[in-house]
Amino acid sequence: MKNTDFEKLVRQFRLRQDELIISKGHDYTVGNGDEDRLWNFKTVAGLLGIDPMQALGVYWLKHVLAICTYIKTGALKSEDIDGRFLDESNYNLLGRALIDDLLSDNIQEVYHPTEPLGKEGMPSVRRRKDAARDKTARSKRKVLQGTNRKLRKP
Numbered sequence: 777m778k779n780t781d782f783e784k785l786v787r788q789f790r791l792r793q794d795e796l797i798i799s800k801g802h803d804y805t806v807g808n809g810d811e812d813r814l815w816n817f818k819t820v821a822g823l824l825g826i827d828p829m830q831a832l833g834v835y836w837l838k839h840v841l842a843i844c845t846y847i848k849t850g851a852l853k854s855e856d857i858d859g860r861f862l863d864e865s866n867y868n869l870l871g872r873a874l875i876d877d878l879l880s881d882n883i884q885e886v887y888h889p890t891e892p893l894g895k896e897g898m899p900s901v902r903r904r905k906d907a908a909r910d911k912t913a914r915s916k917r918k919v920l921q922g923t924n925r926k927l928r929k930p
Contacts, residue, residue, distance in 0.1 A: 813873065818831075828874055835867055836868075839863045839864040
């Protein structure tokens with residue numbers, strides 16, 4: 777492939793990547809994307825009792841394994857290879873953002889209501905510093921295990 781062709785491919789890929797990460801961000805944050813773009817990883821982590829990075833890793837590996845299937849068989853049935861490469865690249869960006877978020881002083885926790893889900897729906901994301909001030913609300917909620925772990929700074 778000539779350099780000019782490769783550069784054109786890169787420009788087109790990045791344009792599609794940007795469009796995809798914005799549109800999927802809305803779909804995967806259940807309306808919480810404006811407050812916290814990483815809400816879904818934290819919520820899944822809280823529901824499963826794992827770290828948000830582990831939740832992201834599961835999503836990322838799904839696309840890596842599909843790419844491996846394409847490498848081995850030359851075909852995919854559920855989604856084209858371009859979509860898998862785009863998603864995998866976007867999860868790299870989301871992973872980097874999640875690391876920044878978890879290392880910052882603005883760490884988020886996921887709270888799950890102690891009662892069954894009502895009309896509010898999914899658990900909400902609240903700032904840790906806000907939750908510490910609101911001891912009454914905190915005592916009425918159960919902090920899910922695995923969501924309050926900090927990553928060590930390198």
